[in-house]
Amino acid sequence: MTSPETAAVVVDRAFPLLHPRPSQGWLNDPNGICFRNGRWHVFFQHNPDSARHDAITWGHVSSADLLRWEEEPIALRPQPGGPDAAGCWSGVMTDDDGVPTAVYSGVQDHSGASQVTLARGSADLRQWRQEGEVAAGVPADPSVTAVRDPFLFTWHGMRYAIQGAGLDDGRGALLLYDATDLSAWKYVGIWLTTAHPAAAGAQANIWECPQLVEVDGRWVLIVSLWKHRDSAHHLSGVAHLIGSMNDDGGRPVFTPEACAATDGGPDFYAPQAVQLDDRVMLWGWSWESRTEEESDAAGWAGMLTFPRELGVVNDGLVVKPARELVGYRRRALDSGDVTELPAAAEAVVTPRGEVRVSLALVSPSGSREVYSAESSHGVRVLVDASVVEVYREASTAVTLRAYPGPDETWELTVTGDAAVEAWELGLP
Numbered sequence: 001m002t003s004p005e006t007a008a009v010v011v012d013r014a015f016p017l018l019h020p021r022p023s024q025g026w027l028n029d030p031n032g033i034c035f036r037n038g039r040w041h042v043f044f045q046h047n048p049d050s051a052r053h054d055a056i057t058w059g060h061v062s063s064a065d066l067l068r069w070e071e072e073p074i075a076l077r078p079q080p081g082g083p084d085a086a087g088c089w090s091g092v093m094t095d096d097d098g099v100p101t102a103v104y105s106g107v108q109d110h111s112g113a114s115q116v117t118l119a120r121g122s123a124d125l126r127q128w129r130q131e132g133e134v135a136a137g138v139p140a141d142p143s144v145t146a147v148r149d150p151f152l153f154t155w156h157g158m159r160y161a162i163q164g165a166g167l168d169d170g171r172g173a174l175l176l177y178d179a180t181d182l183s184a185w186k187y188v189g190i191w192l193t194t195a196h197p198a199a200a201g202a203q204a205n206i207w208e209c210p211q212l213v214e215v216d217g218r219w220v221l222i223v224s225l226w227k228h229r230d231s232a233h234h235l236s237g238v239a240h241l242i243g244s245m246n247d248d249g250g251r252p253v254f255t256p257e258a259c260a261a262t263d264g265g266p267d268f269y270a271p272q273a274v275q276l277d278d279r280v281m282l283w284g285w286s287w288e289s290r291t292e293e294e295s296d297a298a299g300w301a302g303m304l305t306f307p308r309e310l311g312v313v314n315d316g317l318v319v320k321p322a323r324e325l326v327g328y329r330r331r332a333l334d335s336g337d338v339t340e341l342p343a344a345a346e347a348v349v350t351p352r353g354e355v356r357v358s359l360a361l362v363s364p365s366g367s368r369e370v371y372s373a374e375s376s377h378g379v380r381v382l383v384d385a386s387v388v389e390v391y392r393e394a395s396t397a398v399t400l401r402a403y404p405g406p407d408e409t410w411e412l413t414v415t416g417d418a419a420v421e422a423w424e425l426g427l428p
Contacts, residue, residue, distance in 0.1 A: 013343070013404050014290070014298065014385055015298070015300065015386075016386070017385055017426075018067075018306075018427070019286075019306060020304045021061075022059055023071065025050065025059075025300060026051050027046055027301065028285050028302050030042055030271070030272045031045065031090050032075075032091060033274045034093045037123070039064050040062060041062045041125050043058045043060050043075055044058070044304060045059075045090065046059030051292070051301040052292070057074045058102070059074055060074065065428075066322055066324040066325070067324060067428055072125075075121070075125070076104070079130050082117075082130065083106035083117045083134050084104075084117050086110055088104055088107075088117075089105035089107055089114060090148065090209055091103045091104025091105060091117075091150055092272070094182070101119070101121065102121065102128070103116060103150050103152060105117070105150065114138075114147060116150045116161075118134075118135055119133075135179070135185045136150075136163075136187065139175065141190070142168070143168050145166050146166035147163050147166075151209075158178070158180060159179045160176060160177065160252060161185060162174045162212060164206060164208045164210045165190070165207065166226070171193045171195055171205075172193065172204040172207040172225070172226070173191075175189070176189060176190075176191035188251065192221075192256070198256040198258065198259055200259060201260055202223055202239035202241060204225035204227050207224070208223065210222070211282075212254070213280050214245075214275065218244070218312045219243055219254060220280075220310065220312065221242075222262055222282075223238070223240070224237075224238050224271070225237050225239060237262075237268070238268060238271060239259060239260065240261075241258070241259045242256065242257060242258045242312060242315055244257070257315065258315040261396065263396060265397070265399040267401045268285070268286055268399035269287065270284065270285045271305075272284075279309050280309070280310040281308065283307055286302070286304070287302050287401075288302060289400075289401045303387060305399060306382060307321075308322060309322055313394060318394055318396070319391065319397045321382065328344075328346070329423040329425060330424050330425060331424040332422070333345070333422040333424060335420040336414075336420060338411060338412070339411070339413075340410070341411065342409075342410070343404070344383065344424065344425040345382075346423050347412050348381075349381070350419040351375060351376050352416075352417040352419070353376060354376045355416030356372065356373070356414070356415040357372070357414055358372040358414075358415070359388060359390075359411070359413075360413070361405070362409060365407075370400065370402040371390060371400060373392075373398075375392060375393075377394060378392075379392055382425075383410050386404065387401055388400050
């Protein structure tokens with residue numbers, strides 16, 4: 001993590017000043033997000049020893065205000081001979097009779113097969129017992145060829161679980177479990193597949209990292225799209241299905257009615273949602289779009305997005321920055337049709353008609369456009385070193401990466417009639 005003191009000495013201009021991530025190493029999927037005893041805890045897949053995906057642990061950051069993040073000790077590590085010997089992959093956090101419990105995909109070898117593995121934590125989530133406890137293995141269903149990423153939810157007072165899966169006919173799927181006994185799940189069966197007519201916008205060979213939450217009276221299923229083509233796998237964006245939950249003999253049935261992309265950018269994957277009493281929050285993984293060799297030289301790769309709030313309006317998902325993020329606003333900037341932005345900045349564009357909002361990296365030798373779109377609705381742009389998050393009023397977000405050169409600065413251009421406000425961002 002960075003601070004006002006350390007930020008000044010970071011040589012890599014791509015390293016985020018505000019987005020949560022550890023000081024070095026690889027980061028991917030956010031995991032185990034929870035709010036406990038007055039602090040936010042966000043775990044994530046992490047290799048502290050290199051900028052490559054290998055020997056995956058659960059890293060851990062925490063915050064009291066969603067603004068200042070502290071790097072915590074690594075939570076989970078691969079256990080030699082255990083169900084997670086080859087990595088502690090995606091999962092969630094729950095409370096099991098008062099004991100904080102991580103529920104995650106343990107990968108025993110490099111075949112890719114995973115088992116639902118449990119680890120027990122201390123009250124402050126800083127100490128963990130990993131004893132090879134397995135709640136569910138790969139189902140004995142021959143049509144299921146891949147399974148991963150457990151998620152827990154409650155329906156009519158009963159605890160259920162879903163996992164993402166791939167089937168032998170190429171469909172992506174969700175598997176349903178009765179998780180009443182957290183230590184021994186009962187496999188119910190294939191719950192939903194990409195063959196559903198409403199899932200046309202969520203096609204994949206495996207649905208990864210499923211998240212199922214209730215938002216504004218509707219049920220929202222978020223899935224990350226793993227596709228296999230040209231003898232390789234491709235992480236192909238994130239989609240959501242909005243629908244209703246019904247009862248079928250005491251068991252839940254999710255009926256999707258609408259489907260769309262959850263983020264309109266190329267650099268967003270594997271988000272995790274957490275259901276609170278007053279809102280639903282979402283964090284995602286933003287990967288690097290520079291070369292692996294460049295990441296190796298920098299010593300880090302991947303970051304978490306800013307926390308987001310979800311809403312549903314007219315069968316559409318609405319994504320906004322967490323309300324706390326206004327606390328980053330420091331100095332107001334002179335703004336107008338063209339606004340020069342510092343390395344960490346926010347701009348709010350309020351159109352009075354149709355406008356074009358463009359963001360570019362500019363230098364004395366020219367400029368390169370990073371984002372450009374027309375809109376008649378409000379647009380909120382957040383820049384932090386090499387990550388850009390664009391939030392469109394009554395719509396979803398756009399996440400993308402761009403790497404400032406030594407003589408480049410960020411510049412926002414608004415073409416058309418609009419009010420523009422902008423701020424330099426910094427830690428409180």
